[in-house]
Amino acid sequence: MSRPITYHLIRSMPSPLMASEHVPLVIVSKQDGFFLREAHAFFHDERYSDRSHSWRLAAAKTIGLFFDFFKASEIEDFGGAINQHMLVRNFLLAVSRGTILRDGEDPTGLRWKPSSPDRYAVRKSYLRQFLEALQDFSDEGTIIPTRFCQVAVSSRAREYQRARSLLYHLGAPRTYSGKPNDSRRSLGVQHKKRGFDQEALLKLLQVGCRRSRSIHAFYNKNGEPTLASEFNLNLLMAIILMVGGGLRQSELFHIFLDDIRPDIIWMYHPEYGKDRRGRIRSDYLREEFGLLPRNRITGTQRAGWKRFLITDDQRMRSRLFLLPYWHELFYKVFYEYRRNIYPNNPAHPYLFVSTDARFYGQPWSIQGLKDSFKAAMNKAGMKQSKFEDTNMHAFRHSYGQTLVSMGLSPLYVKEAMHHLSIESQQVYTRPSDETVNKHLQEAAARMQAMKDGKYSNLSVLESPDLIGGKFMSDPAGIFTLVGLGRNRDRI
Structure with missing residues (x-):
């Protein structure tokens, strides 16, 4: 050939x-x-x-x-x-x-x-x-x-x-x-996203993110284990921000350490976001660290940036809306990470740093996150699958589904997920087959109750008897009972 x-x-x-x-x-x-x-x-x-x-x-x-x-x-x-x-x-x-x-x-x-x-x-x-x-x-x-x-x-x-x-x-x-x-x-084919299964998520956090061995150097002053000694805090924080705040994996790697405030987390545009003095990020990275924004470089340190709703156009940033439980958990993990993992004099401003001995302190990479997630899934006895919603992007779908289940209007869901249009959220908030069926059954029960009570003129909710011959006209004999057997197998 x-x-x-x-x-x-x-x-x-x-x-x-x-x-x-x-x-x-x-x-x-x-x-x-x-x-x-x-x-x-x-x-x-x-x-x-x-x-x-x-x-x-x-x-x-x-x-x-x-x-x-x-x-x-x-x-x-x-x-x-x-x-x-x-x-x-x-x-x-x-x-x-x-x-x-x-x-x-x-x-x-x-x-x-x-x-x-x-x-x-x-x-x-x-x-x-x-x-x-x-x-x-x-x-x-x-x-x-x-x-x-x-x-x-x-x-x-x-x-x-x-x-x-x-x-x-x-x-x-x-x-x-x-x-x-x-x-x-x-x-007419669309994969219906359900989000990461809650039981599987809990197993991933408790088992998959746990260290293979406890690190005694991170024990507290009373000699007791801490989150830092028992868990991979990088991965734990990343999962919390994705499933509890709806971030895409690439967006994690544009967060600066100083973007984490005691009561709020800001997401800045990686190039045009402005600090309190009005200096844009691209200038700050170049002048202070000799770096380019990560969406403007190639290689392992690159991190993409999809169009993102900016609500504060003066400083080119948007607030990250963490769900209440995840908000509390994130700050517990963050303070442990800041105290035990983050280097004292980093050569960059980014939140996530590599803990690999060969690259310690350097900005964490998307590949590093993927490797950690894969190892955690294997440890938890699960496999990554796009169609089973056990991949990292399923965390964002879980966030969207949670917002919908809370009864938020589409406008609020749009803002929380930082979409530019309401239509963008539809792929994340489509109901599952089970949810659709549940609502149909509940609606049918309500209609039946209304008919039995006040509204007696509603149509009866019952399936038609297609075989029993309840039709006024059936010239083709489609619904007529036919006896089949020897020498009688034709109509």
């Missing part, structure tokens, strides 16, 4: 136009200009320049694949069979169905396998945004149109005019967030 052919490489390089930023560079052949200038302009466009590095890399992957398909279309054995005005459409079909024929041959040489609906939607979303930017660049004359650019813009225009466009009119992806529509939703 021949190896797949590719016509590009992707490398992450510092950008001379955006200070301290790394931007993907789609490297191509000398004949094609060494690197894809269209992609370079795309990542520096003001609409996309503030996107995360992971978003850029994923977009670069799609752009690279699109360029590969364009180059394959110039191969004589394959290019002669396609119209380059149909490049976009043919590319999407190739992504969806693959390029390998039934006999194992592949005239493109790309050797692509069929994509899942989810991956196809992702590719289509990035391609659409890239092509729309490419059209703007061409109209404004901001780039020199290469043959690749000309063919891409031409095929986009052709696709835009089609009544049944694969790119635009059939399941068009969302454009602002960079997240594609979930293709399963067109089939």
Whole structure:
């Protein structure tokens, strides 16, 4: 079997136009200009320049694949069979169905396998945004149109005019967030989030977060065990903030130690949040510690930042709403952590620090959290599963479900979960099957009670007898009892 052919490489390089930023560079052949200038302009466009590095890399992957398909279309054995005005459409079909024929041959040489609906939607979303930017660049004359650019813009225009466009009119992806529509939703399929099971959560806290051995150095002055001596306080605090405050795992790693006040916890924008003197965080990190905000770096210390409702626009921050029980538990753990774990002179302002002997005192990483959570789940005898709601994001769903069960209005739920719109909370607050059934049964009982009492004109709540023949008309004999048996098995 021949190896797949590719016509590009992707490398992450510092950008001379955006200070301290790394931007993907789609490297191509000398004949094609060494690197894809269209992609370079795309990542520096003001609409996309503030996107995360992971978003850029994923977009670069799609752009690279699109360029590969364009180059394959110039191969004589394959290019002669396609119209380059149909490049976009043919590319999407190739992504969806693959390029390998039934006999194992592949005239493109790309050797692509069929994509899942989810991956196809992702590719289509990035391609659409890239092509729309490419059209703007061409109209404004901001780039020199290469043959690749000309063919891409031409095929986009052709696709835009089609009544049944694969790119635009059939399941068009969302454009602002960079997240594609979930293709399963067109089939009416949605995974219903229940949140982390309460019994499992208790077991995780009591068993999973407990240290393998007690640390006597953390005993109190009376020689008694403490939370610090018995538990992994990093993981314990992280779980409390996620399940009791609804934080995403990436948001944990933007919290400064000083954000924890005796009676309130603030969540600041990682770049534009302002301290009491009005100094923004990016300046504070650079001037005091020589650091960049963690959403603007690459590597193991990176932490993403999803759009977050800011309620205090003067200082670019929002209050974290911890549920009462979790509020008390958090501060008990925090004071133990501050006293026994946190270093005296840290080289950064972040709340969570690594306790690994090799990296002690450095900012804790998302991978460190994932490793600790995995070890805790194994210790508690549980497995991580997205579909069983035993992963870390299920903690946020638990928070949302708790808010709903408390009877809070959608407006308050939106504020507590820091969503920009009420619609955003729906995936977190959808009721479980058991809850829906419980409410249906209770509603039916109320209606029956009302009929038996004051409101006698309500319809009777009983299931129809479909087999007993209680129908005035049944010309097809559908509900007529039929005796089946030897020589009588036909109606």
